Amino acid sequence: MKSKKKSTVQLTFNDGWSYDPAPESKDHIRLKEQYELFIDGKFVRPESGKYFDTVNPATEKKLASIAEAGDKDVDLAVRAARKSYTGAWGKMPAKERGKYIYRIARILQERARELAVIESMDGGKPIRESRDIDVPLAAAHFFYYAGWADKLPYAVPGQLPTSIGVAGQIIPWNFPLLMAAWKIAPALAAGNTVVLKPAETTSLTALKLAEIIQEADLPPGTVNIITGAGATGAGIVQHAGIDKIAFTGSTEVGKLIQKGLAGTGKRYTLELGGKAANIIFEDAAIDQAVEGIVNGIFFNQGHVCCAGSRLFVQESVMKTVVRKLKDRMETLIVGDPLDKNTDIGAINSRMQLNKIKQYLKIGVNEGGTMYQSACAVPTKGFWCRPTLFTDVSQSSRIVQEEIFGPVLTIQSFRTIEEVIEKANNIPYGLSGGVWTDKGSKIFKVTNQLRAGVIWANTYNKFDPTSPFGGYKESGVGREGGLHGLMPYLQHA
Amino acid sequence: MATTKQNVARNVTTGNGAENSSSRIGVMKTYKLYIDGKFPRTESGRYSIFTDAKGHSIANVCVASRKDFRESVVAARKAQPGWAAASAYNKGQIVYRIAEMLEGRRDQFVAELMHQGLSSAAAELEVNTAVDRLVYYAGWSDKYQQVFSAVNPVASSHFNFSLPEPMGIVAAIAPESNGLAGLVSVIAPAVVGGNTVIVLASEKFPLTAITFAEVLHTSDLPAGVVNILTGTQKELASYFSNHMDVNACIYAGTNQVAMKSMEENAALNVKRPYFYGKTNWLSEDAQSPYRIMDLQETKTTWHPIGQ
Numbered sequence: 001m002k003s004k005k006k007s008t009v010q011l012t013f014n015d016g017w018s019y020d021p022a023p024e025s026k027d028h029i030r031l032k033e034q035y036e037l038f039i040d041g042k043f044v045r046p047e048s049g050k051y052f053d054t055v056n057p058a059t060e061k062k063l064a065s066i067a068e069a070g071d072k073d074v075d076l077a078v079r080a081a082r083k084s085y086t087g088a089w090g091k092m093p094a095k096e097r098g099k100y101i102y103r104i105a106r107i108l109q110e111r112a113r114e115l116a117v118i119e120s121m122d123g124g125k126p127i128r129e130s131r132d133i134d135v136p137l138a139a140a141h142f143f144y145y146a147g148w149a150d151k152l153p154y155a156v157p158g159q160l161p162t163s164i165g166v167a168g169q170i171i172p173w174n175f176p177l178l179m180a181a182w183k184i185a186p187a188l189a190a191g192n193t194v195v196l197k198p199a200e201t202t203s204l205t206a207l208k209l210a211e212i213i214q215e216a217d218l219p220p221g222t223v224n225i226i227t228g229a230g231a232t233g234a235g236i237v238q239h240a241g242i243d244k245i246a247f248t249g250s251t252e253v254g255k256l257i258q259k260g261l262a263g264t265g266k267r268y269t270l271e272l273g274g275k276a277a278n279i280i281f282e283d284a285a286i287d288q289a290v291e292g293i294v295n296g297i298f299f300n301q302g303h304v305c306c307a308g309s310r311l312f313v314q315e316s317v318m319k320t321v322v323r324k325l326k327d328r329m330e331t332l333i334v335g336d337p338l339d340k341n342t343d344i345g346a347i348n349s350r351m352q353l354n355k356i357k358q359y360l361k362i363g364v365n366e367g368g369t370m371y372q373s374a375c376a377v378p379t380k381g382f383w384c385r386p387t388l389f390t391d392v393s394q395s396s397r398i399v400q401e402e403i404f405g406p407v408l409t410i411q412s413f414r415t416i417e418e419v420i421e422k423a424n425n426i427p428y429g430l431s432g433g434v435w436t437d438k439g440s441k442i443f444k445v446t447n448q449l450r451a452g453v454i455w456a457n458t459y460n461k462f463d464p465t466s467p468f469g470g471y472k473e474s475g476v477g478r479e480g481g482l483h484g485l486m487p488y489l490q491h492a
Numbered sequence: 493m494a495t496t497k498q499n500v501a502r503n504v505t506t507g508n509g510a511e512n513s514s515s516r517i518g519v520m521k522t523y524k525l526y527i528d529g530k531f532p533r534t535e536s537g538r539y540s541i542f543t544d545a546k547g548h549s550i551a552n553v554c555v556a557s558r559k560d561f562r563e564s565v566v567a568a569r570k571a572q573p574g575w576a577a578a579s580a581y582n583k584g585q586i587v588y589r590i591a592e593m594l595e596g597r598r599d600q601f602v603a604e605l606m607h608q609g610l611s612s613a614a615a616e617l618e619v620n621t622a623v624d625r626l627v628y629y630a631g632w633s634d635k636y637q638q639v640f641s642a643v644n645p646v647a648s649s650h651f652n653f654s655l656p657e658p659m660g661i662v663a664a665i666a667p668e669s670n671g672l673a674g675l676v677s678v679i680a681p682a683v684v685g686g687n688t689v690i691v692l693a694s695e696k697f698p699l700t701a702i703t704f705a706e707v708l709h710t711s712d713l714p715a716g717v718v719n720i721l722t723g724t725q726k727e728l729a730s731y732f733s734n735h736m737d738v739n740a741c742i743y744a745g746t747n748q749v750a751m752k753s754m755e756e757n758a759a760l761n762v763k764r765p766y767f768y769g770k771t772n773w774l775s776e777d778a779q780s781p782y783r784i785m786d787l788q789e790t791k792t793t794w795h796p797i798g799q
Binding site: 158465466 | 640644645646648650652659660739748751752753754755756759761762764777782790791793794795
């Protein structure tokens with residue numbers, strides 16, 4: 001028994017209880033040895049002649065070779081997108097456009113099991129999350145936006161909006177298929193064509209999506225999916241044939257893109273980093289709040305731009321919350337992403353693991369007290385136990401900077417004014433959480449948090465109808481919902 | 493020489509100085525900046541002599557400095573939460589009050605604009621447009637939220653809604669062409685949406701901008717909500733876009749180099765740059781709820797539905 005208080009009832013999962021492995025089958029997964037670029041409706045070898053490996057972060061084993069698109073390949077993709085924009089897709093009646101997008105949604109649903117397994121193999125996220133969140137939400141996004149295609153004037157009151165042209169879209173590795181859906185679905189519904197680049201560590205589900213788009217028989221060039229790393233992304237951003245850039249990723253890269261686009265007249269939306277405050281008041285339902293804290297920071301290994309990475313607990317309940325949180329952390333299972341019991345999967349890449357470890361060092365060196373759960377982790381692969389820091393201050397680097405891992409900082413507060421001040425005192429403004437049973441307090445706090453998505457008495461909920469995006473340095477524009485159409489439309 | 497200057501200055505104030513041939517010495521107005529609800533001189537101590545079309549000096553105009561801009565940002569930041577928290581009805585009444593005050597002083601504005609080179613018809617049109625534009629935006633104060641918000645039908649058991657909220661601080665370089673209508677068209681959508689503003693006046697019409705500050709000052713607009721600087725774009729434009737506590741910047745000119753530089757600077761803290769250079773400020777096309785929405789963020793709030 002680890003509990004410090006005799007009155008506390010605590011389950012000890014390591015004492016007589018153990019979980020048998022419950023791996024999701026991967027027999028049905030057919031991965032090719034080598035993946036090509038999806039340009040103009042066909043899979044083509046890269047003009048660059050180059051390939052890179054994608055590895056399973058849980059085993060460090062290579063899954064496949066992925067084509068690396070060079071400038072020439074980017075150019076071919078943009079030309080194909082332009083051809084479809086001025087041709088088949090651009091001229092297609094809106095209601096027909098919508099039907100194609102519905103098709104994509106339906107095929108995604110049909111192939112959900114395969115996609116979920118590949119997502120977990122390539123990116124390291126627990127199968128429970130890829131199966132129940134990433135893949136169904138991706139399909140739901142296409143289904144939602146499909147219906148908008150022939151209703152666009154209702155989205156822009158008083159205007160007759162038109163499409164923009166060719167959208168260049170660059171997505172991150174934390175929700176690979178879902179982010180592709182967030183980007184492609186509204187772009188197509190609004191009548192644009194697309195060149196999309198997935199992150200280099202998680203290309204596979206985007207390439208599977210390319211197969212689905214081929215199967216759905218979209219006009220060639222309407223969606224082009226090209227793989228590669230930062231240089232390929234830069235090639236898309238700089239290409240003169242692109243009318244609009246949509247980027248999801250770090251604030252650092254987002255600023256470079258915003259600067260790089262200066263003077264080009266290209267439109268852009270940016271979904272950048274975050275460092276959300278998750279605020280627990282003394283009158284909150286504490287057990288529910290603890291679940292919310294866990295979901296807020298440990299969901300998807302903390303690789304979430306809207307993660308509730310800064311916990312603020314009202315002083316009177318600080319001890320209770322921290323104790324319950326530590327107890328709960330001890331029950332979290334870190335390990336095989338394909339195991340249905342796994343709570344926290346593999347860190348996406350060695351690079352990201354090193355970055356997290358660097359921050360753990362910084363936290364300790366700055367005087368923070370680090371606590372990690374005692375669970376076992378596999379020997380091979382990239383892993384980080386759920387971690388929390390107490391004894392941190394507002395100026396600590398681990399409080400101010402985005403870590404993008406399962407690392408939580410905890411600060412206390414006394415008054416509403418104090419916690420709002422602390423929560424907002426950061427360059428980011430993507431999301432926030434507030435936990436209290438008092439309605440008027442919820443509205444006071446949700447009103448005053450300077451962030452684009454606020455979860456009250458819940459956390460990390462997503463829906464295609466719900467706009468998502470940040471204030472301040474967390475980005476420009478919204479994705480999802482009616483508001484997520486705007487960046488893909490223009491009007492007088 | 494000094495006498496001429498005084499007479500012209502009196503003309504600016506009364507609009508009918510030519511008939512006033514008595515020996516009374518007119519009282520000249522000192523044109524200063526408008527920061528935090530006060531009329532300070534530029535901290536730099538610099539001024540330029542503003543001359544009319546015939547080369548007669550009319551008045552001295554403050555040449556604002558970087559420090560004046562920074563102090564304006566401090567004032568705007570201080571005022572922003574309170575202004576945003578004012579009810580939509582209240583904000584609408586204050587913007588409408590600005591229109592009332594401007595209408596009441598229309599002769600003065602017409603005369604002053606004529607001294608800055610406009611024909612009588614052009615000056616009238618400028619003032620009429622400005623008053624009407626204020627009334628237009630006053631009316632939006634409690635409506636744009638309804639038009640641009642949403643209750644989102646999420647698939648899970650949550651109540652979910654999205655609302656526009658002010659971005660915060662807007663730094664705007666007003667149009668050169670329309671000293672009053674252009675100035676008002678940039679300020680009104682920002683302010684009615686709960687933002688606070690620092691605006692650099694047209695270099696051609698600095699006097700109008702400062703006289704307009706007097707209108708603002710008598711309209712119950714809280715101190716710091718609108719701050720007006722006179723000076724040169726050449727010197728100040730970069731500060732409008734590189735200040736780290738500014739959330740959005742507007743450039744109403746057409747200089748490509750200036751636009752590119754503003755966009756590059758905006759990336760320092762991901763501020764939102766807007767370019768309104770192609771607008772015809774005297775046309776109704778210059779007014780739109782989308783100009784309000786340019787300066788709004790969308791906040792989405794979730795709450796479970798349950799017990």
